[in-house]
Amino acid sequence: MQRQVALIKQSLFDQGYLDEQFMELEELQDDANPNFVEEVSALYFKDSARLINNIDQALERGSFDFNRLDNYMHQFKGSSTSIGASKVKTECTKFREYCRAGNAEGCLRTFHQLKKEHSTLRKKLEHYFQLARQAGPKETARRPK
Amino acid sequence: MINPGHGRGPDSGTNSDPFPAGLRVLVVDDDPTCLMILERMLMTCLYRVTKCNRAELALSLLRKNKHGFDIVISDVHMPDMDGFKLLEHVGLEMDLPVIMMSADDSKSVVLKGVTHGAVDYLIKPVRIEALKNIWQHVVRKKRNEWNVSEHSGGSIEDTGGDRDMQQPREDADNNSSSVNEGNWRSSSSRKRKEGEVDDQGDDKEDTSSLKKPRVVWSVELHQQFVAAVNQLGVDKAVPKKILEMMNVPGLTRENVASHLQKYRIYLRRLGGVSQHQGNMNHSFMTGQDPSFGPLSSLNGFDLQALAVVGQLPAQSLAQLQAAGLGRSSLIKPGMSGSPLVDQRSIFNFENPKIRFGDGHGQTINNGNKQMSLLHGVPTGMEPKQFAGSSHMRVQQQMAGMRPGQNVQSSGMMLPLADHLPRGGTSMLSSLGQQQPMFSTSVSRRSDLTGAVRNGIPETNNRVVPATHSVFNNFPADLPHNNFPLASAPGISIPVSASYQEEVNSSDAKGGSSAATAGFGNPSYDIFNDFPQQQQHNSKLNDWDMRNIGLVYSHQDTAAASAGFSTSEAYSSSSMQRKRRETDATVVTAHGQNQQPLSRSLNHLNHVFMDGGSVRVKSERVAETVTCPPATTLFHEQYHQEDLMSALLKQEGIPSADNEFDFDGYSIDNIPV
Numbered sequence: 001m002q003r004q005v006a007l008i009k010q011s012l013f014d015q016g017y018l019d020e021q022f023m024e025l026e027e028l029q030d031d032a033n034p035n036f037v038e039e040v041s042a043l044y045f046k047d048s049a050r051l052i053n054n055i056d057q058a059l060e061r062g063s064f065d066f067n068r069l070d071n072y073m074h075q076f077k078g079s080s081t082s083i084g085a086s087k088v089k090t091e092c093t094k095f096r097e098y099c100r101a102g103n104a105e106g107c108l109r110t111f112h113q114l115k116k117e118h119s120t121l122r123k124k125l126e127h128y129f130q131l132a133r134q135a136g137p138k139e140t141a142r143r144p145k
Numbered sequence: 146m147i148n149p150g151h152g153r154g155p156d157s158g159t160n161s162d163p164f165p166a167g168l169r170v171l172v173v174d175d176d177p178t179c180l181m182i183l184e185r186m187l188m189t190c191l192y193r194v195t196k197c198n199r200a201e202l203a204l205s206l207l208r209k210n211k212h213g214f215d216i217v218i219s220d221v222h223m224p225d226m227d228g229f230k231l232l233e234h235v236g237l238e239m240d241l242p243v244i245m246m247s248a249d250d251s252k253s254v255v256l257k258g259v260t261h262g263a264v265d266y267l268i269k270p271v272r273i274e275a276l277k278n279i280w281q282h283v284v285r286k287k288r289n290e291w292n293v294s295e296h297s298g299g300s301i302e303d304t305g306g307d308r309d310m311q312q313p314r315e316d317a318d319n320n321s322s323s324v325n326e327g328n329w330r331s332s333s334s335r336k337r338k339e340g341e342v343d344d345q346g347d348d349k350e351d352t353s354s355l356k357k358p359r360v361v362w363s364v365e366l367h368q369q370f371v372a373a374v375n376q377l378g379v380d381k382a383v384p385k386k387i388l389e390m391m392n393v394p395g396l397t398r399e400n401v402a403s404h405l406q407k408y409r410i411y412l413r414r415l416g417g418v419s420q421h422q423g424n425m426n427h428s429f430m431t432g433q434d435p436s437f438g439p440l441s442s443l444n445g446f447d448l449q450a451l452a453v454v455g456q457l458p459a460q461s462l463a464q465l466q467a468a469g470l471g472r473s474s475l476i477k478p479g480m481s482g483s484p485l486v487d488q489r490s491i492f493n494f495e496n497p498k499i500r501f502g503d504g505h506g507q508t509i510n511n512g513n514k515q516m517s518l519l520h521g522v523p524t525g526m527e528p529k530q531f532a533g534s535s536h537m538r539v540q541q542q543m544a545g546m547r548p549g550q551n552v553q554s555s556g557m558m559l560p561l562a563d564h565l566p567r568g569g570t571s572m573l574s575s576l577g578q579q580q581p582m583f584s585t586s587v588s589r590r591s592d593l594t595g596a597v598r599n600g601i602p603e604t605n606n607r608v609v610p611a612t613h614s615v616f617n618n619f620p621a622d623l624p625h626n627n628f629p630l631a632s633a634p635g636i637s638i639p640v641s642a643s644y645q646e647e648v649n650s651s652d653a654k655g656g657s658s659a660a661t662a663g664f665g666n667p668s669y670d671i672f673n674d675f676p677q678q679q680q681h682n683s684k685l686n687d688w689d690m691r692n693i694g695l696v697y698s699h700q701d702t703a704a705a706s707a708g709f710s711t712s713e714a715y716s717s718s719s720m721q722r723k724r725r726e727t728d729a730t731v732v733t734a735h736g737q738n739q740q741p742l743s744r745s746l747n748h749l750n751h752v753f754m755d756g757g758s759v760r761v762k763s764e765r766v767a768e769t770v771t772c773p774p775a776t777t778l779f780h781e782q783y784h785q786e787d788l789m790s791a792l793l794k795q796e797g798i799p800s801a802d803n804e805f806d807f808d809g810y811s812i813d814n815i816p817v
Contacts, residue, residue, distance in 0.1 A: 040178060082182050
């Protein structure tokens with residue numbers, strides 16, 4: 001079981017969904033805080049869902065307030081970076097660039113992509129954590145090669 | 146306060162550990178994910194963490210719990226308050242080290258962090274390794290504070306040791322300020338060693354213990370502080386006096402001194418002063434005619450200086466003085482300020498009147514010419530200056546403050562005053578209390594100028610009057626009133642400041658001593674010191690200005706000569722001021738804040754402040770100011786009339802020239 005968990009995690013890294021920051025987080029986890037990473041992830045997804053909502057609404061309004069969008073995205077990027085959500089972060093960066101260029105079309109496209117990445121990551125992580133919990137606490141902080 | 150666990154103080158050596166364990170950190174970030182991660186990381190480092198997702202909340206936490214935290218980590222982009230604003234608030238009120246962080250790593254933002262005084266800037270994602278070392282900032286800050294206390298007032302340059310970033314001010318002093326920052330630590334340690342700071346003797350002991358309880362500058366306290374500083378005059382405010390005025394039990398001079406430093410920086414930042422002063426100086430210089438015809442010029446200078454916004458171009462004054470030294474005269478408005486020490490009172494006196502050269506200037510010129518108001522004119526002044534007075538030393542003092550020089554110095558001083566107003570508003574705005582901040586920084590300067598002024602003392606009639614007197618007619622007699630200060634009503638103060646510098650630099654022509662001659666210059670000592678120890682100036686800054694001012698009061702004509710020395714010192718210092726910057730900076734800073742030197746004597750007062758400004762961080766005053774328009778510092782209008790008359794009376798000189806009405810001087814007239 002644990003091996004399975006490990007493999008899943010490894011694949012997440014390999015596929016670029018997660019980066020080293022995630023490893024850092026894992027290192028923070030210990031016996032006193034066995035579910036730290038999971039908690040942080042949960043928090044991240046909750047918060048980012050809110051942000052995504054805000055951006056959605058802003059975009060739907062049609063009035064492209066690039067400044068505000070950029071602000072939102074800045075926050076989003078900050079969170080994603082902190083948790084090690086690599087692909088999501090990339091999309092954030094792209095989005096911001098489009099914002100700065102005033103490219104509404106680009107923004108929309110990127111945002112769409114971003115949402116996709118975001119939800120993919122969420123699912124994968126949820127699956128991962130579920131397995132990890134089942135497998136037992138010991139499996140943490142094992143760096144994938 | 147840092148609890149014993151931190152072993153931050155002298156016994157930190159013992160803490161091989163547990164320090165930095167137990168470090169109390171306040172983390173502010175609107176992003177809950179980051180906040181959680183940071184909390185976890187900090188706890189792993191064995192720090193005591195408090196999370197906060199709103200800046201306002203963080204501030205209130207800090208205010209409620211003074212000494213409750215050792216360091217603050219804050220995000221840059223937050224919805225309710227800009228991270229930089231929070232940074233400023235914390236720095237001013239609580240004087241805690243603040244680390245900024247952001248996902249944004251663009252240079253401009255990082256630079257902004259530095260200039261606002263952040264001790265460090267972290268890029269997200271933050272790694273735990275970066276957090277492990279944050280305790281160094283706490284230690285460093287404490288050390289710097291100790292240094293500051295020691296020099297209280299003297300080492301303004303250090304400004305907030307921790308704030309290495311004190312943003313390079315746009316002022317001319319910028320360089321100096323940033324340099325100062327860098328030097329702060331070293332200089333402070335240097336200063337410490339020198340132990341020149343007379344006042345600091347007691348501080349030393351405190352610092353040695355390194356266990357200074359941290360004073361939390363609450364809003365109220367800060368406002369009290371600002372009020373005290375404003376009352377004293379930004380340039381002239383000396384920690385000792387501020388402390389007395391505030392009358393807060395348990396508050397030490399070191400606390401005030403370090404806060405003052407910060408405040409001055411803040412003001413400086415707001416005011417961006419000093420630039421003007423440079424201009425003013427020029428004008429002054431030109432004004433200086435030997436015969437003091439230029440009195441008006443002086444006035445002009447002063448005015449200009451004043452106009453500069455208080456910045457009474459201490460710098461300009463300095464320049465003027467330097468230039469004017471030859472000219473004698475008036476330029477030194479700042480210098481004459483020296484007597485300003487008492488500045489308030491002194492300036493009120495007659496200087497303004499005199500200086501303004503409205504009419505007086507002329508006479509003063511004669512005498513002053515030598516005075517080289519700006520002191521910068523070392524040597525030159527002497528001979529010329531007082532035709533009558535031998536003091537030529539005056540140059541040092543206030544560059545010819547004496548007899549006519551007064552004007553000049555006053556000009557210088559004023560600037561300081563200016564700073565206050567300005568800086569206060571702008572800077573503080575964010576703080577809310579900002580004004581106080583400003584005053585601190587300004588006051589710092591003023592002190593210097595004031596100090597300087599003292600140097601000038603007597604010769605000019607107590608320097609302060611110098612500005613006034615300068616115009617007055619010092620002619621030969623340089624009766625104190627001549628203080629060139631008069632010329633720069635506002636400037637008066639700066640003069641002294643410059644003096645100091647000059648004094649120091651010029652070394653003394655004895656100036657200080659000379660100047661003090663009449664005054665009994667206790668204050669001139671400052672100047673005296675200058676020559677010898679340039680550094681001394683800084684010490685003087687220690688707000689010896691007060692002394693200087695006092696000295697002036699004594700001014701007797703005899704002193705006038707002595708006073709001149711100070712002026713000379715000024716002039717010379719002005720030239721050399723660069724170093725002394727302090728005055729200049731102060732002056733300028735003040736001057737700027739002050740807003741166009743209120744022509745009124747205040748300027749003069751400011752001029753005197755120069756003495757203090759000498760110490761003033763060079764930042765502001767870009768040296769030129771020997772006579773930093775410190776006068777502006779006195780923005781409070783010293784009742785110049787009172788001072789002048791008082792001075793005059795002492796000297797036996799009829800206070801005549803009350804003509805100063807500097808107000809009359811519209812700076813525009815100043816023939817720059």
